[in-house]
Amino acid sequence: MTDLAVPVIRAAKSRRRRGIAGVSPRMIAAFLIPFFLPFVLFYIVPIIYALCQSMLVVRRTAGEFGTSYTTFGGFTQYIQAVQNSEFWGSIGRIGLFGVVQVPVMLAVALLIALLLDSPLLRLKSFFRIAAFMPYAVPGVIAAIMWSFLYSPELSPIVTLLQDIGLKPDFLGPSAVLWSIANVSTWLWTGYNMLVLFSALQAIPQELYEAAKLDGASNWTIALRIKVPIIAPALIMTTVFSIIGTLQLYAEPAVLQQISTNISSTYTPNMLAYAIASGNNYQQAAAVSVIIAIVTFVLSFGFMRLTSRKAQA
Amino acid sequence: MRRGVIARESRVSKVAAMTVMIALAIYFLLPVYFLVVAATKPQGDLASTFGLAFSHFHFWQNLSTLFGVDNGIFLRWALNSVIYAVGGAAVGTLISTLAGYALAKFHFRFRETFFSIVLGGVLVPTTALALPLFLLFSTVHLTDTYWAVFLPSIVSPFGVYLARIFAGGAIPDEIIESARLDGAGEFRIFFSVAFKLLSPSLVTIFLFQFVGIWNNFFLPMVMLQSDQLYPLTLGLYNWNGQISRVPLLQQSVITGSLVSIIPLIIVFLALQRFWKTGLASGSLK
Numbered sequence: 001m002t003d004l005a006v007p008v009i010r011a012a013k014s015r016r017r018r019g020i021a022g023v024s025p026r027m028i029a030a031f032l033i034p035f036f037l038p039f040v041l042f043y044i045v046p047i048i049y050a051l052c053q054s055m056l057v058v059r060r061t062a063g064e065f066g067t068s069y070t071t072f073g074g075f076t077q078y079i080q081a082v083q084n085s086e087f088w089g090s091i092g093r094i095g096l097f098g099v100v101q102v103p104v105m106l107a108v109a110l111l112i113a114l115l116l117d118s119p120l121l122r123l124k125s126f127f128r129i130a131a132f133m134p135y136a137v138p139g140v141i142a143a144i145m146w147s148f149l150y151s152p153e154l155s156p157i158v159t160l161l162q163d164i165g166l167k168p169d170f171l172g173p174s175a176v177l178w179s180i181a182n183v184s185t186w187l188w189t190g191y192n193m194l195v196l197f198s199a200l201q202a203i204p205q206e207l208y209e210a211a212k213l214d215g216a217s218n219w220t221i222a223l224r225i226k227v228p229i230i231a232p233a234l235i236m237t238t239v240f241s242i243i244g245t246l247q248l249y250a251e252p253a254v255l256q257q258i259s260t261n262i263s264s265t266y267t268p269n270m271l272a273y274a275i276a277s278g279n280n281y282q283q284a285a286a287v288s289v290i291i292a293i294v295t296f297v298l299s300f301g302f303m304r305l306t307s308r309k310a311q312a
Numbered sequence: 313m314r315r316g317v318i319a320r321e322s323r324v325s326k327v328a329a330m331t332v333m334i335a336l337a338i339y340f341l342l343p344v345y346f347l348v349v350a351a352t353k354p355q356g357d358l359a360s361t362f363g364l365a366f367s368h369f370h371f372w373q374n375l376s377t378l379f380g381v382d383n384g385i386f387l388r389w390a391l392n393s394v395i396y397a398v399g400g401a402a403v404g405t406l407i408s409t410l411a412g413y414a415l416a417k418f419h420f421r422f423r424e425t426f427f428s429i430v431l432g433g434v435l436v437p438t439t440a441l442a443l444p445l446f447l448l449f450s451t452v453h454l455t456d457t458y459w460a461v462f463l464p465s466i467v468s469p470f471g472v473y474l475a476r477i478f479a480g481g482a483i484p485d486e487i488i489e490s491a492r493l494d495g496a497g498e499f500r501i502f503f504s505v506a507f508k509l510l511s512p513s514l515v516t517i518f519l520f521q522f523v524g525i526w527n528n529f530f531l532p533m534v535m536l537q538s539d540q541l542y543p544l545t546l547g548l549y550n551w552n553g554q555i556s557r558v559p560l561l562q563q564s565v566i567t568g569s570l571v572s573i574i575p576l577i578i579v580f581l582a583l584q585r586f587w588k589t590g591l592a593s594g595s596l597k
Contacts, residue, residue, distance in 0.1 A: 031414035046444035120329035138527035156363030
């Protein structure tokens with residue numbers, strides 16, 4: 001799962017350690033193959049397979065009842081995919097979701113990390129554990145828990161809001177996207193917080209001392225010194241949040257069980273699954289490839305953009 | 313005077329900080345508290361009593377109902393989850409560490425190329441792999457088997473990344489050189505020297521992969537048809553989908569959700585420090 005992944009990448013080039021010479025190539029292969037063989041089989045081959053499948057079309061020899069055969073179709077599947085209005089619907093939803101949910105979640109994560117790193121708070125380890133705890137909960141179960149808190153019959157939240165005269169409808173057509181966003185935020189804020197908090201903890205204290213002597217407030221120190229230093233960690237959490245958003249499946253699939261306002265093509269991943277369930281594997285492969293390419297372009301694009309800004 | 317201003321400012325900040333943090337802690341803990349309360353109620357009280365207050369204590373009966381549904385299939389799912397997650401993470405940690413150690417400690421051509429490929433793998437959206445994996449597995453008739461979930465789960469590019477960072481930092485070249493002078497083979501050195509020096513890091517790598525597999529839903533859903541092979545996530549999802557037809561299942565979904573998250577939360581609390589090492593490496597390097 002990419003969910004697992006945290007800050008990465010820039011280590012690639014800077015990390016040239018001395019290493020040890022004089023190990024035979026056969027020995028090196030013996031260390032590498034146990035990982036790289038399954039990596040090729042279960043990562044690389046599926047990618048190539050999906051690319052090949054997405055280039056095929058199923059045709060019939062004569063009209064509706066002829067025998068079907070598979071043949072090369074070029075970009076036919078991709079053209080069909082982007083002409084599907086449900087495809088754009090799912091992209092639009094996920095785009096809106098990402099533009100709102102990712103910044104909100106990371107802002108809250110950053111706020112908690114800064115508070116835990118400041119002298120302002122007591123009970124720090126309790127708060128840290130409380131925020132990180134949802135990471136232990138599988139997405140499906142988090143969505144099930146929240147679905148009870150959204151349902152008009154069971155939810156104590158709905159009861160409380162009704163008592164003060166509101167009529168909340170967490171599963172209504174316009175609200176349900178944000179109800180899903182809330183589940184994601186609940187699940188991942190603590191994890192991102194811990195990434196940012198670990199980065200903050202690695203900053204040497206001496207860096208703040210001069211600012212403190214000048215009478216800078218905790219907030220000035222946090223915003224002017226700490227946040228710029230942990231920018232790489234912020235970039236990585238953003239990239240992995242983008243990847244996670246584009247893969248959204250479990251949470252909307254669970255809420256679909258209690259809300260009629262989530263179609264079976266609500267997110268790009270649900271769309272791909274729905275198309276595959278209809279046995280149109282070539283079209284599903286094309287959608288999967290598009291999801292992967294969009295993910296790559298967005299995550300690399302974001303990293304390039306931010307690294308250029310940092311250099312300027 | 314200036315000092316007085318700062319003192320007042322910091323008192324206000326402290327109250328504000330505590331208020332914000334308490335509100336957030338309630339937000340994070342509320343759903344789990346709700347689940348605990350709901351799991352102790354009889355089915356009939358779920359809708360008729362207030363969700364955040366305890367009513368009749370019915371937890372033990374709920375538990376026995378839960379483990380009785382479909383001849384105890386819940387226990388089977390729990391066992392499957394343990395098999396997938398413990399087995400997959402154990403094998404995954406071993407192969408990731410072997411590769412990461414080699415990438416950190418051996419000199420060879422294309423070493424950086426290999427590492428770049430691994431890093432590219434970290435960015436691959438794994439759910440996009442699930443459908444093509446299903447088609448590939450069906451050509452060799454391996455869908456709807458334990459292998460269909462287990463085999464793809466052992467691959468963790470992020471684990472290799474962590475292993476390389478940790479091995480580069482924790483194992484001095486001199487120790488390897490001297491073990492070699494004593495006549496130890498490379499694997500002997502790896503298992504006796506490197507494994508020991510890396511053991512805290514191995515826990516970190518294992519934990520990340522364990523949670524990833526334990527929480528995985530899309531891959532098992534695509535691969536598995538027979539409910540005997542389901543992990544907890546997929547099983548509870550299926551029950552949840554049947555509530556409208558079998559309303560009595562609702563209490564089992566609630567109790568089952570609680571039972572499946574409690575062990576993991578305990579493991580999390582017990583092994584907290586290992587998360588921090590894993591999360592810290594990378595972001596600032």
